[in-house]
Amino acid sequence: MAKNIYIVSTLIFNYFTVVFKGGKHMELKNIVIRILFLTLILALLLWFPIPKVRSSSEVGNLIYWLLVAFLDTLVLSYMIVNSKWSGWKLVLATFAVFYGIMTFLSQIETIVFLTYFEEIIPPEMIPKLFVEGFIVAAVFSPIAVIVHGKMRESLQKPTKEFSLPLKVWTWKLLLIGIVYMLIYIAFGALVFKPLAGKAFDEYYANLQLPAWILPFQILRGIVWGILAIPIVKMIDDWKKTRLAVALLYSLLMASLLLVPNPYMPDVIRRAHFVEILLSNFLFGWLVVTIFHWRYER
Numbered sequence: 001m002a003k004n005i006y007i008v009s010t011l012i013f014n015y016f017t018v019v020f021k022g023g024k025h026m027e028l029k030n031i032v033i034r035i036l037f038l039t040l041i042l043a044l045l046l047w048f049p050i051p052k053v054r055s056s057s058e059v060g061n062l063i064y065w066l067l068v069a070f071l072d073t074l075v076l077s078y079m080i081v082n083s084k085w086s087g088w089k090l091v092l093a094t095f096a097v098f099y100g101i102m103t104f105l106s107q108i109e110t111i112v113f114l115t116y117f118e119e120i121i122p123p124e125m126i127p128k129l130f131v132e133g134f135i136v137a138a139v140f141s142p143i144a145v146i147v148h149g150k151m152r153e154s155l156q157k158p159t160k161e162f163s164l165p166l167k168v169w170t171w172k173l174l175l176i177g178i179v180y181m182l183i184y185i186a187f188g189a190l191v192f193k194p195l196a197g198k199a200f201d202e203y204y205a206n207l208q209l210p211a212w213i214l215p216f217q218i219l220r221g222i223v224w225g226i227l228a229i230p231i232v233k234m235i236d237d238w239k240k241t242r243l244a245v246a247l248l249y250s251l252l253m254a255s256l257l258l259v260p261n262p263y264m265p266d267v268i269r270r271a272h273f274v275e276i277l278l279s280n281f282l283f284g285w286l287v288v289t290i291f292h293w294r295y296e297r
Contacts (some may be wrong), residue, residue, distance in 0.1 A: 043069035103133025180221025195271035249284035
């Protein structure tokens with residue numbers, strides 16, 4: 001056990017040294033302290049839910065919420081530290097990305113499949129999840145920006161932001177939507193279903209996909225692309241932008257699946273975690289690549 005803890009600690013330390021190298025010339029020690037502090041804040045926000053939103057067994061899994069909070073804080077901090085934005089502009093962007101990925105894009109699919117899930121998830125709980133996610137993101141976003149010292153307006157010489165004509169934004173977002181739909185289908189069939197095994201047929205026995213599921217996923221992919229726009233604009237380095245979007249897409253969405261819950265068997269939950277982690281990382285990488293494609297500064 002001690003050996004495993006040492007290995008995990010070493011990997012986390014090495015991750016910090018690589019990911020945050022050169023980020024605003026901040027000392028590694030200070031960044032680690034700030035991230036750990038923000039992890040505690042976010043864990044408390046996630047652990048103390050709105051009454052009756054989660055069961056007592058879910059709320060009791062504090063160790064899981066600490067892990068979720070650490071991963072979410074890590075990727076949001078990477079975006080904030082490398083951002084040239086500051087002040088309330090950065091707070092609003094952080095809120096939009098955090099709430100959009102963690103809550104909106106996650107729960108909007110639950111609403112679509114509510115007819116199937118109503119025997120598993122009480123319909124009256126869905127609005128509460130939207131409200132809870134809003135509160136968590138609204139409280140945490142300004143705290144994160146303040147803790148990382150980005151609340152004051154930057155005195156740096158302004159640089160030209162990433163910008164495209166409306167026509168180009170339109171076809172690129174449409175392409176992103178189609179790419180998301182293809183990745184959604186491919187990873188569902190080639191990753192999730194094999195990993196879930198027999199549990200897939202048992203859990204989704206009565207599931208019937210509507211005829212409009214593919215257009216819906218394209219629209220969902222467009223929303224993903226829109227959420228990436230502020231990140232693309234706030235980070236000038238394209239390599240850092242790709243990594244930021246890929247990590248935000250994958251970890252903010254998948255991290256909640258680390259917490260055991262009464263609505264999803266562990267086999268299904270773990271299979272979804274792997275599927276979303278891999279597919280969203282790839283998708284996030286491709287989104288920035290598409291935005292960057294045929295772009296000249």
